[in-house]
Amino acid sequence: MLEIRGLGLMIGIELRQAVPELTRIAAEDYGLLINVTRGKVIRLLPPLVLNAAEVEQIVQGLLASLDSALYKSLERSA
Numbered sequence: 411m412l413e414i415r416g417l418g419l420m421i422g423i424e425l426r427q428a429v430p431e432l433t434r435i436a437a438e439d440y441g442l443l444i445n446v447t448r449g450k451v452i453r454l455l456p457p458l459v460l461n462a463a464e465v466e467q468i469v470q471g472l473l474a475s476l477d478s479a480l481y482k483s484l485e486r487s488a
Contacts, residue, residue: 418420420455421454429446431479431483435475435482439446439478444475452472
């Protein structure tokens, strides 16, 4: 990660490199709808009303999605 920025619950996470399958993996495997802009900036816009358990679910799903997508990306380049 290069930078995390945001205002309120609108958060942008800039990655060092593009992760092509991230949005698909996040949606299909973890039930997260995320938006990637400029190829490598994850944009999160969660609901304004959420509890601690939902925040934890989003964070864990995002981390797992990144792990899976990066692993698949490395497999392809090897």
